[in-house]
Amino acid sequence: DRVGELSQAEGRIIAERVIPPFARDHGLDEGTATKLIQTVARALFECFIDRELTGTASAVAFRSDCRAAVVRVAAPIVGGDLAATLGEAVERDLAERSTGGNAADEPRPS
Numbered sequence: 488d489r490v491g492e493l494s495q496a497e498g499r500i501i502a503e504r505v506i507p508p509f510a511r512d513h514g515l516d517e518g519t520a521t522k523l524i525q526t527v528a529r530a531l532f533e534c535f536i537d538r539e540l541t542g543t544a545s546a547v548a549f550r551s552d553c554r555a556a557v558v559r560v561a562a563p564i565v566g567g568d569l570a571a572t573l574g575e576a577v578e579r580d581l582a583e584r585s586t587g588g589n590a591a592d593e594p595r596p597s
Contacts, residue, residue, distance in 0.1 A: 501531055509573055513565075533556065535553075
């Protein structure tokens with residue numbers, strides 16, 4: 488399925504973009520970084536497919552769902568605090584990509 492292939496590739500691209508600098512900043516070894524890339528890419532793929540199937544989530548809700556998915560799968564690997572930080576980094580990356588590099592363009596909740 489073409490959508491699935493694209494979603495899987497995009498999940499991997501995001502994980503490979505976000506995790507190496509995150510791993511360096513937090514002193515994670517290469518094995519841990521590799522495991523995070525694989526695990527986070529799979530979680531993002533599932534998040535993308537879920538959105539594709541339901542089609543109901545707003546962009547903000549979608550990014551929040553993806554952040555939560557990343558935290559859920561990363562916590563057993565790096566602990567809750569680092570997983571939360573990684574989830575925020577992924578959510579920020581998604582926001583920057585969806586707004587042409589300016590997350591400030593996002594509407595703020597009132």
